[in-house]
Amino acid sequence: MTLSLTINDKTVEVLDGATVLDAVNASQTYLSQLCKDPDMKAIGACRTCLVQIEGTRGFPASCSVPARDGMVVRTDTADVERIRSGVLELTLAMLSSDAPAQSAVASAIRGEGEYGQLTRAAQHYGISGSRWQSRERQETDTSNPVFSIGMEACILCARCVNACQEEHQFIGAIDFLGAGNTGRIGAFMDKPLLESICTTCGQCLSVCPTGAIQAKTTISQSVAVDPHSLALSREERGEESGVNLKKSVSTTCPYCGVGCGIRVQVSDDDEIVAVEDDPDNRSSEGMLCVKGRFGTSFVHHPDRLTTPLIKENGEFREASWDEALDLIADKLVNYRDDNFGTLCSAKASNEDGYIQQKFARLIMQTNNIDHCTRLCHSPSVEAMLASLGSGATSNSYTDYENAGCLFVIGCDPTSNHPVAASRMRRAVVEHGAKLIVVNPRRIDMCDYADLWLRPYPGTDVALLNGIAKVVLDEGLVDEKFVANRTEGFEEWERVIHNYRPERVEEITGVSANDLRRAARMYARPPIPDKVPFAAASPTSVSPLPQGQGTGVRGYAGSCLIWGMGITQHTNGTPNAHGLLNLALVTGQLGFPGSGVSPLRGQNNVQGCGDAGCIPDNMPGYQGYRPEAMDKFEEAWGGQPLPGIRGLVITQIVQSIGEDFGVKAMYITGENPLLSEPDLNEAAEKIADVVLPATSFAEKDGTFTNSERRVQRIRKAVEPRGQSRPDWEIICDLGRRMCRKLGLPLEDQFTYRHPSEIFDEMARLTPIMSGISYDRLDKEGGIQWPCPTPDHPGTPYLYADSFPRGPRAMFLGYEQGPLSDERPNRRYPLILNTGRILYHWHGGTITRRVPGLLARSPELEVSINPADGEKFGITDGQEIRVTSRRGELTGKALYTDRMRAGEIFIPFVKLSESAANFLTNSAFDPDTMIPEYKVCAVRVESAE
Structure with missing residues (x-):
């Protein structure tokens, strides 16, 4: 419904629910609005x-007045301008007499004067100063x-406080x-601020109207700045910067x-x-984390090849491109079939991977193709394919906010997926979710x-069982x-029969009472008081799908959210099945506010799998069935294709050097020298040729995020040096290989633009057939399945059926050995690994961002104070951590976050070694994912 208003004799229309200020802005009439950020609710504090x-x-303050049809509004009467001018004079008096000017970058981006929106307002209304005394x-x-x-x-407008608290991040670092x-x-x-809970997301900076909160340097300048000098103010560093902006390019963050x-x-x-948030993006809704906002200076770093x-x-x-590619082609013609393997990148685009x-x-006639999902979420994918028929997240981020309960297991969203974590906090704080x-x-x-x-590491199967x-004993089963929608229940139930809460308490260390509370909370979450829309009662949104049969439930949906703390184990696949079984037995699938949600690590790990960068499926998870193979063979020039499962990356690395290996x-x-579980073994394989590829900011393409949303990336800057997009490099190599092998397939590698690659992938991939660059540019990101050009995309899966058939499958597992490796007298501690907020994985790119490195410059080994005292280690001391495979050094960090007997080391390489010099190369037998999460270590002084 639209409303019609008259603003200064001009008629405008706005949607029902808009404010008078929205109507004024729609009329293109200038009106100062110092405390109202376009992406936040009205505060009504500045009165301008x-x-x-x-x-x-x-x-009245127009930001706080709802628009009504037929309203006649004036912004320019003598009385209102007199009062507004008085308010602006008082506001100017809030500035200190020697207040620094807004940074040149901020001024250029926002097109405003030295105090941003305040300067613009004063100039517009002809106010040159204030009659009132300035603050000290x-x-x-x-x-x-x-x-x-x-x-x-x-000017105490409260924008930054609201952005930090209840409008965006729900962190509350400032007030x-x-x-x-x-x-x-x-x-x-x-x-x-550095000693607070601030995560340096910069949301406060992004909404500040006067430049009171300022970045200390531009992104491009920061590559040449000593990270330790960033603690100084701009004035103390003596920096002056004049910046003229050429363009603003909407694209997608290259991190998580x-x-x-x-x-x-x-x-x-x-x-x-600079990088600003995009309020129109449906995945982030105007939020960013520290890496997304401040972490792109690696694009300009001198270390770039x-x-x-x-x-x-x-x-x-x-070497020249011709020399390098000819050399590669000359060599590769001798290593086709099982002699060849390829590792694709989850940081590259869908088009690159395809x-x-x-x-x-x-x-090369091989399916020895893999990417980093093998090392993070392959158990999730394998379990979901077996149980549900799809390896993707079933729901959307909006479902977190519509759920009555969030079950977050084996992950640290605040560090790994900060913007998703903000939505979780919003669900709890604002909507009342459990x-x-x-x-x-x-x-x-x-x-x-x-x-x-707080279970003991490696006991997740018992916990979930x-x-x-x-759920079974207390009648909480749907x-x-x-x-109506599952099979295998009886066989699974026989497994679960032996997992009485009291027995599980002995195995996991989690009290039987807490197990019961968790079951009730997840299976029957109360309907939140402030749920955004009535997802808690699906019949008020739309009737439940035929066959679900729950009617008006009387309770809300629940979302299962997990990460690599579930998957990076020798029992990773059983862990994932335990989660899926819990969702199935409680019916928490197929409607808003419910679902299963493995948080994908890399920016395009979902898309890399979708594009076929896996050894057991063609693009779109089409197996090696005759009809699928015939389709691809016909589209790709009639050449026969290999139709048997290839090796995964861990098998590829192990096979190198063997008679019949790769x-x-x-x-x-990718960098196997940081990602492989036993780096002492992986370090023996070093590159012979290195090719310079463009970064995300230097090419066009698409990424697909964790909620299956395909989104555009757009070229913002020219490629550095001779770097080229990966798809272009491989196409050039492919044409050379065709000529050397005498294959009439050169036309299969003659794309002029990545949009042509995407069109081919969509044409051959049913889940994406309805998506195109044209739609993405016009509509924004689209969630697959999207089978036709008029299909809107799919926010949640399994409303009516499952890709494996009409029914999902229960698959029960017993709790196996807690780990392939347990502590003993020589190695008495359990090592856990993971990410930290200020670095990404091994730190290859974040270590080249001075601001991020300044926030986390040294490798810290988190240890409980009791263990520190037990092993003669003091807080902040340089220590050595040793496992059966290797050692590294770092600083001891006393923290009660760790339980006695356990330590934590991040993946990032901030010392001479990385955590993977320690970790166990034992594998989950179903997926060959390494045991990154549990191994036995000892600690001692490094001095």
């Missing part, structure tokens, strides 16, 4: 958006290495301190699987100077949890869902 409304008394200068908080909070230019003339913005107990929208700000000299390199006599030398697997299958956290380590989400379960046993590899955008 005053208007006069016909038929009403007074001069207050100290600027420069403790954060990425941005400063300076009260000299602060109002003091009152009156001493009022200010600061952290709890007036401590430096959340798929946040970003707007890359590019200067006249073709440098990325810009020309091909060939190794001769143990040393690399520069071409890489096409090259391997069509030219939160269950399952993690041996205390994570930030525990602060919001109704229930924290025990919760399921309570009997109609089980009867003799040659093509690796894209």
Whole structure:
């Protein structure tokens, strides 16, 4: 429904629910609005958006007045302008007399003067100064290495506070301190921001209207800045910067699987100077984390490879593209079939991955194709394919906010997927959802949890079986869902029969009472008071799918959310099945606010699998069935294709050097020297040729995020040096190989633009047949399945059926050995590994971002103080951690987040070694994922 209003004699239309300020903005009439951010609710604090409304008394703040049909509004009467001018004068008086100007970058991006929107408002209304005395200068908080909070230019509008608290991030690192003339913005107990719970997401900076919160340097400049100097203010560093912006490019963040929208700000000299959030992106809704907003300076880093390199006599030398690709082609013609393997990149685009697997299958005649999902979520994919028929997340991020319960297990969303974590916090804080956290380590989400379960590492199968046993015993089964939409229940039930809560307590260390609470909370979550839409009662949204049979449930949906703490185990596949069984027995699938949600790590790990970069399926998870093979063979020039499962990456690496093993590899955008579980073994394989590829910011394409949303990436800057997109490199190599082999297939590698690659992939892949660049550019991201051009995409799966057939499958597992390796007297501690907020995986790119490195410059080994005392280690001491395979050094970090007997080391390589020098190379037999999460170690002084 639309409403019609008259603004200064101009008629405008707005949607029902809009405010008068929305109507004023729609009329393109300038009106100051210092406390109202376009992406946040009205605060009504600055009183500068005053208007006069016909038929009403007074001069209300237009941001707080709902628009009504037929309203007549004026922004320019003498009375309203007089009052607004007075308010602006008082606001100007809040600036310190020597307040610093807004940064050149911020001014250029926003097109505003030295104090941003305040300067613009004053100039528009002809106000040159204030008759009132300015505030005394207050100290600027420069403790954060990425941005400063300076009260000299602060007008206490509350935008930053709201963005940090209830509007976006739900973190609450900053708030109002003091009152009156001493009022200010600061952290709890007036401590430096660096000592607060601030995550440096920059949401406060993005909404500040005056430049009081400023980035300390531009993204392109930061590559040359000593990270330790970033703790100084801009004035202390003596920096002056004039920036002219050439363009703003909407694209997708290159870090995690959340798929946040970003707007890359590019200067006249073709440098990325800033990154802003994209409020139109449906995955992130205007939020970003520290890496997305401040972590792209690696694009300009001098360490970037810009020309091909060939190794001769143990040393690399520069080469031309022709020389390098001819050498590769000359060598690879001798290593076709099972002699060849390829590792694709989950940081590359869908188009890159599609071409890489096409090259391997069509030219090299092998299915030895894999990517990093093998090392993170392959048990999730394998279990979901077996039980449900699809290896993808079943729901959307919006379902987190529509759920009555979030069951978060084996992951640390605050560190790994910060924007998704913000939506989880919103569900709890604003919508009243229940939160269950399952993690041996205390994570930030525990602060919001109704229930924290802390099992011993490696006992997840028993834990999940025990919760399921309570569901059975207490009549919490969704009997109609089980009867109508599942199979294998009786066999599974026989397994679960032996997992009484008291027995599970002995195995896991989790109390029987907490197991019962978790089962009730997940199976029958109460309907939240403030659920965004009535997902808790599906019949009020739309009738439940035929066959689900639950009617008006009387309780809300639940979302199961998990990460690599579930999968990176020798029993990773049984762990994943335990989660799926819990969703099936309670019927928590197939409607809004429910679902199963493995949080994917890399930005395009979902898309890499979709594109066919796996050894056991063609693109779109089409197996090696005759009809699928015939389709691809016909589309790819009639050449026969290999139709048997290939090797996974761990098998490929193990086979190198064996008589019948892989003799040659093509690796894209991955570093096995950091990702393999036993790096002492992997280090023996070193590249012979290295080719310079473009970054996400230098090419066009698509990524697919964790919620199956296909999104565009767009070229923002020119490629550095001679770097080229991966798809273009492989196509060039493919054509050379065809000529050398005499294959009439050169036309299969002659694409002019990645959109042509996507069109081919969509044409051959039913789940994406309805998606195109044209639709993505016009509509934004689209979630597959999207079978036709008029299909809107699919926000949640399994409403009516499962890809494996009409019924999902229960598959029960017993709790096996807790780990392939347990502590003993020589190695008395259990090592756990994972990510940290300020770095990404091995740190290859984040270690080249000075601001991120300044926030986390050293490898820290988290250890319980009791263990520190037991082993003679002090907080902050340099220590050595040793396993049966290797050792590394780092600083001891005393923390009660760790239970006695367990330590935590991040993946990132911040010392001479990485965590994978320690980890166990034992595998989950079903998926060959390594045992990254549990191994035995000892600690000692490194001095």
